[in-house]
Amino acid sequence: xxxxxxxxxxxxxxxxTEVPPTVLGAAGQPILxxxxxxxxxxxxxxxxxxxxxxxxxQPVITLAAGGTGGMEAVIINLSDPGEKVLVxxxxxxxxxWAKIAExxxxxxxxxxxxxxxxxxxxxxxxxxxxxxDAVLVCGTLSETSTGVEHPIEAMAxxxxxxxxxxxxxxxxxxxxxxxxxxxxxxxxxxxxxxxGLMMPPGLALVALSEKGWAQARTKKGPKFYWNLETALxxxxxxxxxxxxYTPNVSLIMQLAESLKLIEAEGMEAIWxxxxxxxxxxxxxxxxxxLKLYAPDSPSVAVTSVWAPEGLEGTAIxxxxxxxxxxxxxxxxxxxxxxxxxxxxxxxxxxADVLMTLAALEVVLEELKVxxxxxxxxxxxxDVFLGK
Amino acid sequence: xxxxxxxxxxxxxxxxTEVPPTVLGAAGQPILxxxxxxxxxxxxxxxxxxxxxxxxxQPVITLAAGGTGGMEAVIINLSDPGEKVLVxxxxxxxxxWAKIAExxxxxxxxxxxxxxxxxxxxxxxxxxxxxxDAVLVCGTLSETSTGVEHPIEAMAxxxxxxxxxxxxxxxxxxxxxxxxxxxxxxxxxxxxxxxGLMMPPGLALVALSEKGWAQARTKKGPKFYWNLETALxxxxxxxxxxxxYTPNVSLIMQLAESLKLIEAEGMEAIWxxxxxxxxxxxxxxxxxxLKLYAPDSPSVAVTSVWAPEGLEGTAIxxxxxxxxxxxxxxxxxxxxxxxxxxxxxxxxxxADVLMTLAALEVVLEELKVxxxxxxxxxxxxDVFLGK
Numbered sequence: 043x044x045x046x047x048x049x050x051x052x053x054x055x056x057x058x059t060e061v062p063p064t065v066l067g068a069a070g071q072p073i074l075x076x077x078x079x080x081x082x083x084x085x086x087x088x089x090x091x092x093x094x095x096x097x098x099x100q101p102v103i104t105l106a107a108g109g110t111g112g113m114e115a116v117i118i119n120l121s122d123p124g125e126k127v128l129v130x131x132x133x134x135x136x137x138x139w140a141k142i143a144e145x146x147x148x149x150x151x152x153x154x155x156x157x158x159x160x161x162x163x164x165x166x167x168x169x170x171x172x173x174x175d176a177v178l179v180c181g182t183l184s185e186t187s188t189g190v191e192h193p194i195e196a197m198a199x200x201x202x203x204x205x206x207x208x209x210x211x212x213x214x215x216x217x218x219x220x221x222x223x224x225x226x227x228x229x230x231x232x233x234x235x236x237x238g239l240m241m242p243p244g245l246a247l248v249a250l251s252e253k254g255w256a257q258a259r260t261k262k263g264p265k266f267y268w269n270l271e272t273a274l275x276x277x278x279x280x281x282x283x284x285x286x287y288t289p290n291v292s293l294i295m296q297l298a299e300s301l302k303l304i305e306a307e308g309m310e311a312i313w314x315x316x317x318x319x320x321x322x323x324x325x326x327x328x329x330x331x332l333k334l335y336a337p338d339s340p341s342v343a344v345t346s347v348w349a350p351e352g353l354e355g356t357a358i359x360x361x362x363x364x365x366x367x368x369x370x371x372x373x374x375x376x377x378x379x380x381x382x383x384x385x386x387x388x389x390x391x392x393a394d395v396l397m398t399l400a401a402l403e404v405v406l407e408e409l410k411v412x413x414x415x416x417x418x419x420x421x422x423x424d425v426f427l428g429k
Numbered sequence: 430x431x432x433x434x435x436x437x438x439x440x441x442x443x444x445x446t447e448v449p450p451t452v453l454g455a456a457g458q459p460i461l462x463x464x465x466x467x468x469x470x471x472x473x474x475x476x477x478x479x480x481x482x483x484x485x486x487q488p489v490i491t492l493a494a495g496g497t498g499g500m501e502a503v504i505i506n507l508s509d510p511g512e513k514v515l516v517x518x519x520x521x522x523x524x525x526w527a528k529i530a531e532x533x534x535x536x537x538x539x540x541x542x543x544x545x546x547x548x549x550x551x552x553x554x555x556x557x558x559x560x561x562d563a564v565l566v567c568g569t570l571s572e573t574s575t576g577v578e579h580p581i582e583a584m585a586x587x588x589x590x591x592x593x594x595x596x597x598x599x600x601x602x603x604x605x606x607x608x609x610x611x612x613x614x615x616x617x618x619x620x621x622x623x624x625g626l627m628m629p630p631g632l633a634l635v636a637l638s639e640k641g642w643a644q645a646r647t648k649k650g651p652k653f654y655w656n657l658e659t660a661l662x663x664x665x666x667x668x669x670x671x672x673x674y675t676p677n678v679s680l681i682m683q684l685a686e687s688l689k690l691i692e693a694e695g696m697e698a699i700w701x702x703x704x705x706x707x708x709x710x711x712x713x714x715x716x717x718x719l720k721l722y723a724p725d726s727p728s729v730a731v732t733s734v735w736a737p738e739g740l741e742g743t744a745i746x747x748x749x750x751x752x753x754x755x756x757x758x759x760x761x762x763x764x765x766x767x768x769x770x771x772x773x774x775x776x777x778x779x780a781d782v783l784m785t786l787a788a789l790e791v792v793l794e795e796l797k798v799x800x801x802x803x804x805x806x807x808x809x810x811d812v813f814l815g816k
């Protein structure tokens with residue numbers, strides 16, 4: 043670990059996020075064999091409770107995989123090779139949908155959105171009209187690379203009027219940004235554990251709507267590990283749920299702990315907390331004279347900021363991490379050095395935001411950026427004080 | 430634990446302090462039987478390395494006990510019932526020496542110091558002159574209750590000129606405040622693990638000088654668990670050190686980890702870090718218009734602050750803990766409600782100080798204290814920027 047007592051390690055990135063002590067501690071439990079009633083009883087609880095986070099009545103499939111594996115599962119199960127998949131591309135993760143589709147022989151059709159902007163529902167409508175044979179529309183709840191939150195509810199309404207299913211990458215958004223799968227009519231939601239679920243990475247979660255499951259049953263393309271119907275059968279065949287292949291037992295145990303915390307806080311409160319932390323972060327950054335990269339549709343999970351004139355975002359990130367132990371991140375793709383991003387999701391609280399802004403003020407001054415030190419913190423405090 | 434995701438738990442108290450992840454993790458190791466070469470090899474390393482923290486060549490005795498047990502061991506081993514023990518009393522922990530001495534049939538003679546002040550070496554000199562039959566002088570390195578650091582080096586010089594031995598309660602000071610046992614000529618140093626050693630409570634450490642050991646051998650009062658000569662024999666009789674009774678194995682394993690971190694940082698750097706953090710904390714508090722309780726001889730381990738006019742320190746402490754998760758503490762004894770105290774020792778860094786001041790600013794405003802929010806943080810930043 044190379045632990046340095048003088049600089050504690052803190053994650054203020056848009057994932058992985060910090061993990062609460064009780065969730066960390068849950069990884070220290072003995073490994074239960076997964077084909078036992080003991081493990082399956084815990085798994086049963088997890089499978090029930092996770093629905094509260096997705097806001098769905100549908101089963102949620104757990105996959106021993108990173109979030110990208112969950113995205114691949116959605117593409118593979120809801121489309122066949124040669125079929126058209128509409129993809130909202132306005133950042134690295136929207137683009138990832140297209141890359142997966144392309145690699146697996148689907149035909150991605152991109153709805154290109156300017157980076158830093160959210161897609162307009164009308165653009166989805168136009169794309170569906172132009173491509174009536176599209177079987178799937180893929181969007182992103184929180185586009186981590188740009189710090190944009192897309193209008194999933196409005197998008198879902200439009201896709202619902204088409205034959206296509208609507209899949210949402212909620213990997214970095216679930217448990218931070220508002221998302222009501224059933225109420226909004228989203229057909230596939232993918233999540234990962236290392237974001238709003240406040241856990242280590244390594245577990246992907248996928249839920250399909252009735253329309254989604256019906257569509258999946260019509261697709262005959264090759265699949266094995268990602269076969270969601272196989273997983274569904276294991277989940278529902280007997281009284282206690284099971285998985286077709288070995289689940290990552292420790293992460294399931296940790297998810298059980300994390301879900302206790304999520305249930306105790308409640309989804310509405312969780313969303314409000316993220317709204318508050320992001321509002322305070324934006325206020326702080328603005329008060330320092332910095333410019334937001336996505337001012338019009340900022341994600342509540344991550345705040346993206348233009349690096350000051352003449353400075354690379356990576357320089358700020360490096361000093362924050364090396365000298366303050368605070369892991370914020372730079373940009374990705376074409377804004378790799380132009381922006382930096384502060385995550386405030388999952389296990390993050392108000393003190394984290396104040397600390398991050400206070401350290402950022404020092405770092406900026408050391409990088410010869412003139413900032414009104416103290417004022418970034420004060421602006422965030424104002425938000426917390428309801429001013 | 431009642432973990433609350435919205436308010437992370439952070440300790441900014443003068444002990445117990447936060448524990449680094451690698452040290453916490455060391456408690457998860459299997460319990461080694463203590464009478465094995467495996468455990469004793471680890472114990473041997475711990476017994477050697479701990480000397481670097483005490484700055485002594487003498488053996489350091491570990492006792493499965495709280496710090497107060499270590500103080501009792503010093504009284505019991507370096508004095509006999511009926512003998513005079515001079516005690517510097519200017520706070521709860523100086524007073525504790527007197528209480529122990531009294532309870533065990535010694536004759537405590539107090540050098541009373543005004544709370545919030547350090548003892549003047551001349552006062553020790555006068556007390557020794559008035560009590561030439563005193564066998565022991567007991568002082569406190571960092572008087573946690575008042576936030577005062579006593580002039581141990583100067584005190585040691587004076588006591589060295591007498592027949593008495595000089596014992597220092599360094600429980601909350603070791604690993605934070607400068608202390609050079611051998612060079613300064615301190616005869617007994619007591620420490621605990623839950624302070625500068627960045628560990629859970631439960632282990633006391635006692636080192637005696639040659640003069641101390643010689644004096645201990647002349648004392649015949651009843652003792653068993655606290656008998657330091659017995660412990661010394663176990664420590665040195667064989668090639669690998671041992672303890673007369675069962676040691677707290679897990680804490681020894683954790684101490685091994687903690688000492689790695691301490692060795693990596695180095696004592697001079699550790700002292701400087703505490704000097705920096707305490708200077709920044711005092712600057713921040715001053716900038717908010719609050720008054721320091723011990724401005725003349727502040728401890729680098731803890732900053733004590735007068736509660737603002739009309740407000741009890743406990744009200745500030747409660748809001749900091751309940752609404753921000755930051756455990757600072759109120760006063761003790763006669764200043765229980767008049768002051769509050771911020772600890773910045775052990776596993777504490779600059780971001781902790783900025784965060785604490787930022788939260789304190791909000792709490793004070795909510796308690797209707799007019800403070801220039803942002804300015805406390807800025808003053809601390811100034812210190813970190815070397816301004």
